[in-house]
Amino acid sequence: MVKVAEETILDARIPEGPIESKWSNHKNHINLVSPANKRKYTVIVVGTGLAGGSAAASLAELGYNVLNFCIQDTPRRAHSVAAQGGINAAKNYQNDGDSVWRLFYDTVKGGDFRSREANVYRLSELSSNIIDQCAAQGVPFAREYGGTLANRSFGGAQVSRTFYARGQTGQQLLLGCYTALMRQVDAGRVKLFSRREMLDLVLVDGRARGIVCRNLITGEIESYAGDAVLLATGGYSTAFFLSTNAVNSNVTAAWRCHKRGALFANPCYTQIHPTCIPLAGESQSKLTLMSESLRNDGRVWVPKKKGDARAPRDIPAEERDYYLERIYPAFGNLVPRDIASRAAKRMCDSGFGVGRSGYAVYLDFASAIDRLGRETVRERYGNLFDMYHEITDENPYETPMRIYPAPHYTMGGLWVDYNLMSTIPGLHVLGEANFSDHGANRLGASALMQGLADGYFVIPYTLGDYLASSRVLNDKVTTDHPAFKASVAAVAEQTRRLVGSGGKRTVHQFHWELGRILWDHVGMSRNEKGLQQAISEIRGLREEFWKDVKVGGKDADFNKNLEFAGRVADFMELGELLALDALHRKESCGGHFREEYQSPRAKRCATTKTSAMSARGNGQAIRPSLSSTRNTSSSTTSISHSAAISKVKQ
Amino acid sequence: MKVNVKVWRQAGPKTTGEFKHYAVDGILPEMSLLEMLDALNEQLTKNDEEPIAFDSDCREGICGACGMMVDGMAHGPRRKCTTCELRMRHFPDGATITIEPFRAKGFPVVKDLVVDRSAFDRIIAAGGYVSVNTGSAPDANAILIPKDIAEKAMDSAACIGCGACVAACPNASAVLFVGAKITQFSLLPQGQAERDRRALRMIAQMDKEGFGNCSNHAECEAACPKGISISNIAKMRTEYMHASRVQEKHGD
Numbered sequence: 001m002v003k004v005a006e007e008t009i010l011d012a013r014i015p016e017g018p019i020e021s022k023w024s025n026h027k028n029h030i031n032l033v034s035p036a037n038k039r040k041y042t043v044i045v046v047g048t049g050l051a052g053g054s055a056a057a058s059l060a061e062l063g064y065n066v067l068n069f070c071i072q073d074t075p076r077r078a079h080s081v082a083a084q085g086g087i088n089a090a091k092n093y094q095n096d097g098d099s100v101w102r103l104f105y106d107t108v109k110g111g112d113f114r115s116r117e118a119n120v121y122r123l124s125e126l127s128s129n130i131i132d133q134c135a136a137q138g139v140p141f142a143r144e145y146g147g148t149l150a151n152r153s154f155g156g157a158q159v160s161r162t163f164y165a166r167g168q169t170g171q172q173l174l175l176g177c178y179t180a181l182m183r184q185v186d187a188g189r190v191k192l193f194s195r196r197e198m199l200d201l202v203l204v205d206g207r208a209r210g211i212v213c214r215n216l217i218t219g220e221i222e223s224y225a226g227d228a229v230l231l232a233t234g235g236y237s238t239a240f241f242l243s244t245n246a247v248n249s250n251v252t253a254a255w256r257c258h259k260r261g262a263l264f265a266n267p268c269y270t271q272i273h274p275t276c277i278p279l280a281g282e283s284q285s286k287l288t289l290m291s292e293s294l295r296n297d298g299r300v301w302v303p304k305k306k307g308d309a310r311a312p313r314d315i316p317a318e319e320r321d322y323y324l325e326r327i328y329p330a331f332g333n334l335v336p337r338d339i340a341s342r343a344a345k346r347m348c349d350s351g352f353g354v355g356r357s358g359y360a361v362y363l364d365f366a367s368a369i370d371r372l373g374r375e376t377v378r379e380r381y382g383n384l385f386d387m388y389h390e391i392t393d394e395n396p397y398e399t400p401m402r403i404y405p406a407p408h409y410t411m412g413g414l415w416v417d418y419n420l421m422s423t424i425p426g427l428h429v430l431g432e433a434n435f436s437d438h439g440a441n442r443l444g445a446s447a448l449m450q451g452l453a454d455g456y457f458v459i460p461y462t463l464g465d466y467l468a469s470s471r472v473l474n475d476k477v478t479t480d481h482p483a484f485k486a487s488v489a490a491v492a493e494q495t496r497r498l499v500g501s502g503g504k505r506t507v508h509q510f511h512w513e514l515g516r517i518l519w520d521h522v523g524m525s526r527n528e529k530g531l532q533q534a535i536s537e538i539r540g541l542r543e544e545f546w547k548d549v550k551v552g553g554k555d556a557d558f559n560k561n562l563e564f565a566g567r568v569a570d571f572m573e574l575g576e577l578l579a580l581d582a583l584h585r586k587e588s589c590g591g592h593f594r595e596e597y598q599s600p601r602a603k604r605c606a607t608t609k610t611s612a613m614s615a616r617g618n619g620q621a622i623r624p625s626l627s628s629t630r631n632t633s634s635s636t637t638s639i640s641h642s643a644a645i646s647k648v649k650q
Numbered sequence: 651m652k653v654n655v656k657v658w659r660q661a662g663p664k665t666t667g668e669f670k671h672y673a674v675d676g677i678l679p680e681m682s683l684l685e686m687l688d689a690l691n692e693q694l695t696k697n698d699e700e701p702i703a704f705d706s707d708c709r710e711g712i713c714g715a716c717g718m719m720v721d722g723m724a725h726g727p728r729r730k731c732t733t734c735e736l737r738m739r740h741f742p743d744g745a746t747i748t749i750e751p752f753r754a755k756g757f758p759v760v761k762d763l764v765v766d767r768s769a770f771d772r773i774i775a776a777g778g779y780v781s782v783n784t785g786s787a788p789d790a791n792a793i794l795i796p797k798d799i800a801e802k803a804m805d806s807a808a809c810i811g812c813g814a815c816v817a818a819c820p821n822a823s824a825v826l827f828v829g830a831k832i833t834q835f836s837l838l839p840q841g842q843a844e845r846d847r848r849a850l851r852m853i854a855q856m857d858k859e860g861f862g863n864c865s866n867h868a869e870c871e872a873a874c875p876k877g878i879s880i881s882n883i884a885k886m887r888t889e890y891m892h893a894s895r896v897q898e899k900h901g902d
């Protein structure tokens with residue numbers, strides 16, 4: 001029933017040669033599809049975020065027929081739209097010593113040396129082209145008075161290399177890519193399928209040849225055939241229920257591919273962002289990010305007395321614990337994301353938290369306002385202060401913000417080789433949905449970069465190589481193939497089963513409960529006992545789900561409960577895998593913190609760097625943990641998993 | 651707090667709809683209007699009634715998915731605020747809140763509060779882009795753009811495509827949406843090559859989709875959660891006039 005990937009040695013197909021020339025060598029030697037032949041291929045692209053949208057547009061420009069799918073009513077609403085801060089590129093416009101090598105190094109270091117270096121080097125090389133492309137599309141990046149592009153600084157780097165469009169960088173980059181996509185729709189080379197949810201991958205002769213979707217308006221189960229499938233369906237932070245991600249974000253597409261045999265790598269590498277607006281009540285649907293830049297001027301504190309209920313302004317300075325400044329005098333409030341997050345959790349767990357729930361700490365701007373004046377603070381953070389005020393009804397100029405960490409980004413995802421192909425031939429995975437570039441922790445402003453590099457500049461080459469070498473052209477399949485029929489039947493059956501389930505608890509309640517288990521035991525700080533408890537609780541919850549969930553409505557209709565039910569069912573399987581991976585990974589690194597495994601140095605300064613970068617040049621530093629859960633039926637899934645595979649061939 | 655909601659229920663595009671009344675208890679002032687609807691939907695689901703269909707995704711005012719008429723106003727009574735950002739503390743305890751879908755010929759109702767806004771996609775496809783294939787771009791600093799121009803372009807580009815402008819307009823006109831895109835590109839050097847074609851094609855598509863004309867009510871600006879100014883409409887008109895004259899002179 002379950003196949004474990006213990007013995008699998010995967011070939012990442014990293015090209016030979018020094019790291020600096022791998023990508024150009026590779027491009028010079030891979031197979032090409034001739035211009036006249038491109039229009040004979042149909043490529044299915046699932047996702048219209050930065051990764052999917054840029055891939056769909058670029059492939060269509062090359063002449064491929066593209067079928068592009070998304071959950072939202074329009075491609076422009078993909079969750080990339082919410083990214084605020086910016087996008088990195090090694091332009092060195094500031095003449096401050098930046099280079100491809102430095103961006104590469106910072107990104108690998110940011111990932112706690114668990115990224116695949118060859119991919120990251122390529123990413124750094126391509127970063128400059130992304131900015132050029134987006135500027136040419138009319139993305140209104142911030143500019144200096146002289147008309148050149150402006151940069152801001154971001155965490156984890158000593159150079160200023162982050163390009164931005166106010167606090168809406170993701171929106172503007174996505175609109176750039178969306179307009180390029182719509183141009184191809186107009187040209188007839190992209191066919192758009194919005195309000196579709198991919199629910200299965202169809203394999204024919206072991207290759208990815210199509211997908212099965214539910215039409216979210218009519219409820220119809222539809223299938224589409226093609227010559228390759230690209231998955232760009234984003235991350236799975238929403239498994240935690242409350243996260244900074246959009247409410248429709250899901251793991252379903254990736255998970256269903258996983259169940260078809262695509263290996264999942266490093267599921268437990270999740271990033272918890274330290275500065276989010278805390279939970280206000282059980283009815284809350286998501287958490288809002290407050291940009292990390294606030295920690296430049298805000299001071300984090302809690303009252304020294306447990307359960308101190310006085311208003312923050314009534315607590316005199318000597319009765320406040322500026323714990324980050326106290327514990328980490330060298331970094332103060334600017335300690336790395338994971339450390340800030342864990343410290344906040346520790347303070348709240350030991351009873352010092354503030355706010356109604358006791359799960360918040362103060363981020364105080366009083367000294368910044370004294371030092372810089374209210375106007376300067378407004379110029380720097382005005383929009384964030386307004387947003388905070390609108391949500392909480394508290395004025396951060398007068399009273400400290402309350403913040404708490406929240407799940408934000410998932411570094412883990414489907415395993416891909418250097419060509420972005422998963423372990424299923426023909427299934428390629430792009431953007432946050434894959435695992436390769438951010439190791440155990442992602443550096444700020446690097447996800448936008450990765451999504452666009454994958455879609456604009458990597459896949460147009462590597463997909464051609466796959467198509468030309470696989471000879472799928474000689475072997476066209478249509479949705480009449482029995483594999484499609486079988487998949488449609490299975491998806492329809494699961495849908496009917498969910499709709500017909502006559503239980504008592506709502507999907508929302510199950511998701512909330514799963515989120516609680518994951519947050520308590522597989523969140524910021526993990527230990528063996530907690531992880532084992534999480535695994536058993538999730539298994540129990542999953543069983544209850546299939547017995548006691550209440551979905552209602554009809555399957556052949558617009559039915560949000562049904563959409564969410566399918567996603568929550570998958571999150572419950574993924575959740576167990578997340579916990580298993582965290583259990584097997586007996587080390588602390590990046591976003592994965594195991595209480596039992598802290599090096600003496602790490603304990604001292606509470607950083608968790610444990611490994612050194614591998615030899616330069618050969619790009620072989622990665623030891624992902626992989627898992628395989630094939631052939632699992634939805635209710636009785638038992639998930640098994642292997643620890644780190646020992647070797648990844650170059 | 652407790653509120654009464656009067657909400658539009660419509661099973662599908664072809665069926666007729668009607669208002670239904672529900673009481674929702676246990677609402678916290680810091681909940682958003684959508685979270686209040688979530689709570690109501692939980693209640694409906696438990697009682698074997700069909701939950702109210704509505705669109706939402708980011709729940710922080712940037713994706714443009716949410717959007718409904720709240721007490722007769724697109725996105726409700728707060729200025730520069732999307733429905734997902736609208737907090738319940740702005741309503742008195744015991745209030746009756748009327749919630750309807752955006753109503754416009756160009757936005758047919760799909761179900762309850764969900765409308766079909768794909769007309770906006772087709773308008774963008776008609777010319778709301780710069781034709782530049784991947785890989786053909788010059789260095790980003792090769793073309794300088796003065797800061798104030800970039801800022802103005804950004805003001806127009808901030809549109810989230812929610813459609814509140816259309817819903818607020820007595821003519822159900824889409825000119826603020828279309829004007830914002832045309833203005834963004836007309837300001838930027840990258841947008842010059844296709845300037846005339848873009849204005850003509852986008853506006854022709856807008857008309858085809860069944861949106862009305864502008865008669866200067868400026869309701870759109872008031873309803874826009876991103877504060878997009880009606881000066882974008884004036885700019886659109888200039889662009890259109892210019893493009894039409896060029897077309898007359900040279901033919902198309």
Ligand SMILES: Cc1cc2nc3c(=O)[nH]c(=O)nc-3n(C[C@H](O)[C@H](O)[C@H](O)COP(=O)(O)OP(=O)(O)OC[C@H]3O[C@@H](n4cnc5c(N)ncnc54)[C@H](O)[C@@H]3O)c2cc1C
Pocket residue numbers: 046047048049050051052069070071072075078079080081082083084085086087169170196197198199232233234235244245246250252253289408409430431432433444445446447448449451
């Ligand atoms: C609040 C916030 C702020 C951020 N700020 C930054 C930042 O400043 N800089 C930075 O670099 N990164 C930032 N990030 C991270 C970054 O935005 C994301 O990692 C990135 O945009 C993901 O892009 P993507 O294309 O992989 O996926 P997404 O943009 O999430 O797109 C996923 C697409 O897949 C579709 N989809 C999903 N599932 C299915 C399915 N089953 N069937 C069909 N379609 C499906 C969706 O409809 C959507 O079109 C931020 C993230 C958040 C949440």
Ligand code: FES
Pocket residue numbers: 705706707708709710711712713714715716717732733734735
């Ligand atoms: S849900 Fe995204 S703007 Fe309201």
